[in-house]
Amino acid sequence: MTSAPDAHMQARRPARIDAQAAPARAPSRYAALDLGTNNCRLLIAEPGPAGIHGGFRVLDAFSRNVRLGEGVEARGELSREAMNRTVDALRICAAKIRRHDVARARIVATEACRRAANARGFLRRVRRETGLDIEVITPEQEARLALAGCAPLLEESAESLMVFDIGGGSTELIWIDLVGVAPDQRQDMILALAPGRGGPDRSELRRAARARIVDWISAPVGVATLHDRFADVAEDRDRYALMACHFEDHIAGFLPYEEDLAAAKLGGLQIIGASGTVTTLGALRLGLERYDRARVDGMWLERAAATRISRHLIDLGPGGRQAHPGVGADRAELIVAGAAILHTILRLWPAERIRVADRGLREGMLHSLMWAERPGGPCAGPARAGADRG
Template sequence: MTVTSQARKKNLYKKATKRTDNNVYAAIDLGTNNCRLLVARSSRKNFRVLDTFSRIVRLGEGLSQTGNLSEEAMRRTLSALKICTSKLKRRGVTKLRCVATEACRRAANGDDFIKRVKKETGLDLEIIDNSEEASLAIMGCAPLLDPDLPEALIFDIGGGSTEVSWIRQDSKESSSDTTPETASKSGMPKPIVPNPIMEDWYSVSKGVVTLAEKYGGRDISSETYEQMVQEIYDDFLIFEQKHGFAQRVRDGKLQLLGTSGTVTTLVGVYKKLPRYDRNRVDGTLINCDTAIGLCHKIAGMTYAQRVANPCIGSQRADLVVAGCAIFEALAKLWPVAQLRVADRGLREGILYKLINED
C-alpha cells in the first residue's frame, strides 16, 4: 500500500531557545522493529543526553500476514517499555512524549495494544501518522545537513514503512561554527539552524520487516535481491516523476541524508568496527558507489556470515539485506556522489519540539 504524497511547506521548528531550564525531557519511539528511548536536559541551543535505550522488539513480526500484532511480539515490546519506564523514573523525567508508528498504525489490534501499554506500564503511547513521523525525523536529522546545498532528500528506512522527505533550507547562515563532523564527534547535534522547510514527502508501507517476510531473510539469491530493489525503485519512481529530483542531483543542488538501522549498519561494516559505535557512525559521509558495493557484499554473505559480523549480528542478520535493497533503489533514483548518515531522527525531533515548546 502506497501513501500518497502531501505538500507541507512549513517551518518544522523555531530556533531553539538559548535559555536552559530544569526540565528533564524524554522521547520514546516505538517502531515496527525497534523500541528506543532518549532522555536529555536542554542546554544552550541544544540538549545534553542523560540516558538512552534501544532494543529490537519486532513488534510488526507477522503483521503483513495476519493484520494483527502477535501476542509474542506484544510481550517483547512490553518488556522493553517497562525498562523505559524504570529509566524515566530513575532520571526524574518531567516532560515526556511516546509515539508509535507503522506497526500500530496498520494493526487491527493496534488501539487495543495502546490500551494494554497504558495499563501495564503507565505510558501514554500516541500513534502518529506518516506525515508527522517524517517531520519529526527531519527535525532530528537536519543539524547534519550541509547548509551550502539548498535542498535535501531525507529518507528513513523503517521496519514497516519507508519515508522520503523533500526539504529546502531557508537560510545559509548559522550562529555556530559547529560542523556536522564536530557535532557527531561531540555526541551533540549541531544548533538548529538553518531551518528546514518540508516541501513534500512520500511514504510506502514497505520496510525491512515487511520486505524480508515477503522475499525471505536468510538465503537470498541475487535474482531475489534485484527483485526487491526493482520493487522499491518502482514505488518511489512516482515521487521522482512528480518533482524531478534527479535533475537537481545533476545540477549539484541536492543532498541525500539517510537515517535508519540499514545505513548506520552499512557505515559500521564499512569502517570495520569491532562493535557498533554511534559516535563513529553518526554524521559520516560515505561515497554512494561504495555504499552500494557494500550492499552487494552483504547480500552475498551467508546468513551465518551476517550473524558473525559485529555490526550486523543475529538481530539484524535476516533484515539487513532487505534494507540494503531499499537503500540501493533510492540511491539509483537519486545518484548523489555522497550520502550523509545519521544515527538520530524521531527521538531527537521529539526532544527538540518539547524543548522549543517551552
C-alpha cells in the same frame, strides 16, 4: 465470577505517564520514546551545549529489538508474543522516565500500530500495565520528526535536502527547498516543521516552513515488511532485486521521482540517511570491529562504497552475515532488505555521497520539545494538552 479490583490492587497499578502534563516549573529533563516495527527506543536528555547530539545532553538511553510488527504483514494483527516482548521493554522505559523525574515526554508508535487491527487494545494494555500513554503518529508526522532529528547534520552549502528514514514497517522520504534561506535560520525552519504537542500557537512560522517542503512520502515498505513479503525467495540476489523493484513501485508518487533530477548531480542536493542499514554500512566502511556512534553519526558514506559493501553482504549469504562482527544475528536477515531500499534511493538520486545519521524520531522529538521552550523561543511557556498536533 470475577470481582472488581480491590483498593490494594488499584494502588499497585503504575501511575499513568501523561506526555502532556504541564510542570509547575520550566522543564529541564525530556524523554522521547519511539516504538517502531522492530525496535523500542528511549532517550532521556536535558538541554546542553551543541555537540554530538546537537544541543542536548543524554542522561539515559534504552534500545531493544522487540519485533512488534512480526507477522503483521501476513496476519494483519500484532501477535501475543510480540506484544508481551514489547510490554516488557516498555516497563523498563517507564521506570527510567520516572526515575529521572522527566518533566515532559513524547511517546509515539509508528507503522506496526498504524496497520494492526488489534493495536488499540494493545495500547490500552500498555497504558494499564506501564502508565505510558502512546500516541500513534501519522506517516507525515513521522517524516517531519525524522527531518527534525537530522537538522544538526545540515550543510550550509546545501540548496535542497532529502532525508530518508528506513524503518521496520515503512520508509519515509522528505525533500525541502533551502534556496534563499539564511544558514542561521535553517535550523529553526526545520524544527518548526516537527509536529508538536502543546505550546502556544506557532502557525505563522510553521506555514512558512511548510512552504519549503517540495514533497514527502511514507511508503508502507520497510526492512521487516520486505523480508516477510519475499521470505519464500531462496536466493539472496533474486530477493534483493525483487525487493528493490517493490520499493520503487511504492515511491513512484513522490514528486522528485517524477521530475528532472539533473540538479541532483550539481552538488546542490544533500542526502541524509537515518536507519540501521545506513549506520551499519557506515561502520563497515570505517572498518570498525565494534560499533562507535561517535564516529558513525555524521560521517559521509560514498555511493560507490555503499554499493560495494551491500553486494559483499549479499554474497556472504545468511550464515556469513550472521557470523560477521559488523552485522550480527539481529540484523543479518534484514540487511538485504535495507540494502535494496538504500540502493534504489541512491540509483534514483545519484549524489556522490550521503551523510549518515545515527538519529531519528527520538532526536526529532527532543529537539522540537527543547526548541519550543527555549528562552525567548516561539513556544516558551507551559504546555496545553492536545494542542498543536501538527
